[in-house]
Amino acid sequence: MCGVCGCGAGEVRIEGRGQDALLPGRYRPVPQRPGLLPVPGRTGGRQGERTRRLRVERDILAVNDAEAGANRRWLAERHSLALNLVSSPGAGKTSLLVRTVEALWGRWPMAVIEGDQQTSFDAERIRATGVPAVQINTGKGCHLDARMVARALPGLLPAGGGLLFIENVGNLVCPAAFDLGEAAKVVVLSVTEGDDKPLKYPDMFAAARLMLLNKTDLLPYVDFSVERALEFARRINPQLEVLLLSARTGEGMDAWLAWLEARAAEAGVSGMPGPAGQEVLRSCC
Amino acid sequence: MHEMSLAESIRGIVEEAREKSPFGRVRTVVLALGELAAVEPDSLRFCFDAVMKGGPAEGAELRIEAVPGEGRCPACASRVALHALYEPCPACGAYGVEVTGGNRMQVLELEVE
Numbered sequence: 282m283c284g285v286c287g288c289g290a291g292e293v294r295i296e297g298r299g300q301d302a303l304l305p306g307r308y309r310p311v312p313q314r315p316g317l318l319p320v321p322g323r324t325g326g327r328q329g330e331r332t333r334r335l336r337v338e339r340d341i342l343a344v345n346d347a348e349a350g351a352n353r354r355w356l357a358e359r360h361s362l363a364l365n366l367v368s369s370p371g372a373g374k375t376s377l378l379v380r381t382v383e384a385l386w387g388r389w390p391m392a393v394i395e396g397d398q399q400t401s402f403d404a405e406r407i408r409a410t411g412v413p414a415v416q417i418n419t420g421k422g423c424h425l426d427a428r429m430v431a432r433a434l435p436g437l438l439p440a441g442g443g444l445l446f447i448e449n450v451g452n453l454v455c456p457a458a459f460d461l462g463e464a465a466k467v468v469v470l471s472v473t474e475g476d477d478k479p480l481k482y483p484d485m486f487a488a489a490r491l492m493l494l495n496k497t498d499l500l501p502y503v504d505f506s507v508e509r510a511l512e513f514a515r516r517i518n519p520q521l522e523v524l525l526l527s528a529r530t531g532e533g534m535d536a537w538l539a540w541l542e543a544r545a546a547e548a549g550v551s552g553m554p555g556p557a558g559q560e561v562l563r564s565c566c
Numbered sequence: 567m568h569e570m571s572l573a574e575s576i577r578g579i580v581e582e583a584r585e586k587s588p589f590g591r592v593r594t595v596v597l598a599l600g601e602l603a604a605v606e607p608d609s610l611r612f613c614f615d616a617v618m619k620g621g622p623a624e625g626a627e628l629r630i631e632a633v634p635g636e637g638r639c640p641a642c643a644s645r646v647a648l649h650a651l652y653e654p655c656p657a658c659g660a661y662g663v664e665v666t667g668g669n670r671m672q673v674l675e676l677e678v679e
Contacts, residue, residue: 332678332679334675334677334678335583335587335589335675338672338673338675339579340672341673342572342575344575345575422570423568426571454568455568455571457604458604480652483650483651484651487651516662517652517662519640519661519662
């Protein structure tokens with residue numbers, strides 16, 4: 282185990298799936314095409330031992346990327362939209378998701394994958410809304426990876442597909458590097474965190490398509506400059522889309538729901554039959 | 567701090583290489599590490615030593631070849647050296663320089679016995 286941050290493997294648990302509680306050895310390598318080219322032997326430095334050099338040229342994230350690609354294909358075949366929500370701990374991802382799935386109830390089939398080091402509190406909060414949720418506990422791990430998501434996917438969405446929200450482990454660093462097969466990363470920044478976060482943790486803001494600036498109802502009470510935060514975020518990622526909202530009061534939620542509507546249309550997600558689906562956006566907030 | 571996962575991936579790559587081309591033990595693992603790959607070399611070394619224990623690369627030297635960051639400025643189209651994601655273009659001062667290199671990490675080579 283890593284003594285610096287505590288990252289470690291072999292402790293991953295998926296709760297709410299029954300059968301596959303424990304994930305054995307992560308990162309079994311997938312077979313790869315380019316052959317290993319043995320470089321002709323040469324004499325090594327230690328007492329004339331023979332050593333040879335193997336040219337490998339393998340991307341370290343290739344295994345994860347291949348598994349993420351498989352997840353992406355799985356989701357596309359089901360006309361589903363998956364979003365990877367990332368933020369530091371306490372930015373309000375779960376509250377935002379609860380509010381979102383309540384607002385969209387009946388519009389599309391939905392499901393949530395919750396990632397946390399420990400506890401199933403978040404999955405329980407989602408399930409209380411009636412939306413199915415799976416909790417992945419990463420143990421000491423600091424991010425979700427594509428394999429964990431692959432294990433959580435089967436049976437989570439109906440055959441006709443729907444919307445899948447993946448709430449990553451609260452961490453503004455590591456989840457940036459790990460593709461899960463999502464259509465987009467959505468980074469949640471809250472006004473209680475400081476407006477300089479985009480510059481302090483640039484990789485996450487570079488990897489995201491959308492930034493949600495949450496807890497705007499607290500703006501009068503904190504020294505947070507929205508202008509500065511947006512300027513910093515767009516220095517890192519000029520294409521970054523930004524929406525301001527408060528998951529607590531519902532202010533700004535309509536624009537977020539409209540953004541989801543547009544992404545779902547791009548992914549070809551079929552709405553739920555019946556009039557309920559059409560009324561949802563109007564009745565919210 | 568995802569260096570632990572990266573070290574596990576490196577171990578997977580070493581084991582895969584050994585299945586294809588059997589060898590005794592690994593003496594050196596050579597990585598190409600991009601300046602913009604968001605990896606802390608010291609953390610990676612620490613995790614590497616811990617993760618390789620009990621496998622063919624236990625005690626192996628980790629040699630890291632740094633790959634400089636490169637970018638292209640969308641405003642003035644200059645090709646520039648980039649040391650961090652938030653740096654302005656050294657030629658014209660614009661932000662949002664597009665990364666064109668130095669953001670990957672690869673196992674390049676193994677020296678094996």
